[in-house]
Amino acid sequence: MTASRRRSKTKNEVRGMSTQSVPQDRADSDRSRKEVVLSGNMAVAHALRQVDPHVFPGYPITPSTKIMEMVASFIANGEMQCELVAVESEHSALSVAVGAAAAGARVASATSSQGLAFMWEMLYIAAGSQLPMVLAVGNRALSAPINGFSDHGEAMGARDSGWLQFHSESVQETYDNIVQAFRIGEDRRVRLPVMVCLDGFVLTHTSENIFLENDEAIRNFVRPYRTEYTLLNPDRPVSYGLGDPPEFYMEHKMRQQAGMERALQVIEEVGAEFGRCFGRHYGLLDPYRMEDAEVAIVILGSEAGRVKNVVDELRASGKKAGVLRIRFVRPFPDEQIVKHLLPLRAVAVMDRSYAPGAVGAPVFQEIRSSLYEYRGGAPHVINRIYGLGGRELRAADVRTIFSELDSLRAGNESVPAIRLVGLRGEPLPNWRDQQAFKMPVGQS
Amino acid sequence: MSSGGFSTEKPDAELPPWQEMLPGSVLDQAGNSVHRKTGFWRGGGRRPLLDLKLCVQCLHCWISCPDACFILSDGKVIGIDYDHCKGCGICSRECPPMVNAIVLIDEGRFR
Structure with a gap:
């Protein structure tokens, strides 16, 4: 000293x-x-x-x-x-x-x-x-x-x-x-x-x-x-x-x-x-039904509640889905996030912001980057940008995202890597071409 | 040095590691600006010269100088601290026109 x-x-x-x-x-x-x-x-x-x-x-x-x-x-x-x-x-x-x-x-x-x-x-x-x-x-x-x-x-x-x-x-x-x-x-x-x-x-x-x-x-x-x-x-x-x-x-x-x-x-x-x-405990993350999940959505803010409802529905029908809500963007709890995501097969990061010209929105970028070291065994990561300017995120939209994750797991490479949820009209072709960044699944 | 007189000009080995510095660039050593010799900021500008034979000791220069460069002794101006004078010329302007004891001379003339 x-x-x-x-x-x-x-x-x-x-x-x-x-x-x-x-x-x-x-x-x-x-x-x-x-x-x-x-x-x-x-x-x-x-x-x-x-x-x-x-x-x-x-x-x-x-x-x-x-x-x-x-x-x-x-x-x-x-x-x-x-x-x-x-x-x-x-x-x-x-x-x-x-x-x-x-x-x-x-x-x-x-x-x-x-x-x-x-x-x-x-x-x-x-x-x-x-x-x-x-x-x-x-x-x-x-x-x-x-x-x-x-x-x-x-x-x-x-x-x-x-x-x-x-x-x-x-x-x-x-x-x-x-x-x-x-x-x-x-x-x-x-x-x-x-x-x-x-x-x-x-x-x-x-x-x-x-x-x-x-x-x-x-x-x-x-x-x-x-x-x-x-x-x-x-x-x-x-x-x-x-x-x-x-x-x-x-x-x-x-x-x-x-x-x-x-x-x-x-x-x-x-x-x-x-x-x-x-009596109300808080940590860095708020994992919901992540214990044995195979697919999950990562999200922050108030819309996490809607995603949790859909996860309850999917769980009732036997699908192993979960939600990982991030409470902090800074400092970014990368180690803790990786720990939750590594056992999964496919993950959709839901961003409520938009970074024109960037490869996906901010939270997606950081999560994908955090997983890079584990690329052999890391899950597919896709980005779903939702709710810009107050656009409503409907339960049906969340169900669609979970079904996209399922088809990714099944090896369907036509699932777009980045998509604006609820956008009218076709997405840009170069976004479609990124096709879920072709990570081999489950080769840890 | 590229830092324009801003730098401590000390070698790395004499500078503290980050753990020993105060957070938020807080400085707890009052009055250390006297150690920063910023006078060379005058560069190729002008240097004030004080003629004590003309000076009437009105102290207008002393109170107007933004860098506190007028040296006092027994309440009288006795000279200028060129280590810290940046050559702004305010002293010369404030010196009463009837007295005109401070003139600004091109630095080039002193080389």
Whole structure:
């Protein structure tokens, strides 16, 4: 350990920003939690009310407007002590967030689509400065053409910005993810900003019965925020945002990467602790009926529920089908995914985003790349791009994909490698020619 | 060095490995810019020359200099720190026209 590392462990408490943490009391939270009907936006707002960050800079945008509205009314009603900063754009919103976080504050905000796109420059500055903060993203398709409905385009664009990225399946999970996001991002091993994605309208505007945990229990779980590097501590002055010459830049990028790598472990630890406190356990992945599956769909976000329903149907008729839902795109849990996929014969990766000119959509690319080392025994991997701009994914579409996987297993090479689900008209010929990338099946 | 005076100009062996650096390019050593000799950024530009015989000690140059390059002793300007002066010329502009104690001279004249 060098001098600078040792110094980083000195006590540094920003006045008025930390108190002693109180030990967990599970029994307490069991008794006083409430079952309520909330939409995704409302659930996020309630989670933020309970965590009560120091600063919420925001600029409203459909479909996540309600989050800022509710935070504003919680503050007006005296239920939050948070400082809401109304700014003139999302670029400014995240700039305020960066400044507040550097000053040592716990920060949260919410946005969608064009708003996230307008935050782009600051996304990298928050991540590069290793400033923890939580951003709820109500996923909505990017313009043009202007659409307003859900897909993961903007989130996938931000996947390499250095933010951790959660994708929630339900309103309950969104609420739970917001709470866990503070702990994960603020962990000293991680120190990175976290994006919590919830599908626009499908989650943001749809009401669901959820457990709203006790305020005190959530506050105890999240713990008071402590950071050792703050602009407001005259006893230990630090500078943020300095010029970083060529001989340091790569090492700083490696520090960010180390935070990402360690986050895999922290996510599991925090998920397990959350389970112990509140009874809902979370890991990196959400495998559903994968134990003895032969074919599976990999998916993220809210549409996983529909795929699970179809899997139940197929299982009832004796087909060994499963779903692997990915909860995190960054850090990408490749080892854990590979472990689930290797025993399979064929896999369809379902992406709700589109990368023009690329070989398939982002999640597909990473999964296929993760499996490359196992090419002798790896399953066929195909890409099904669905739900762009809010296009409905029907159960019939999912059944078709499973039957495509079956025919791949049977050696049918005419199954297209990449296909837009529900597209009118024939796909492009060069996509058809890739014919499932002709991987030999089961030669491990 | 291609990094324009930005670099520490130290060999690799003297630089810390990534594990020993603070996260997020945070710097916890206040006031270390004095060690970065950025004066050569003047390049082929102009260098301010101060004529102390004309100077009336109004301190306009001292308070206007963005790089704090005017050296004070007992509350009086005694010279210019050329290791950090970038040749912006603000001092010469701020020096009262009636006094005109600071003139900008082409760096080429000093070679």
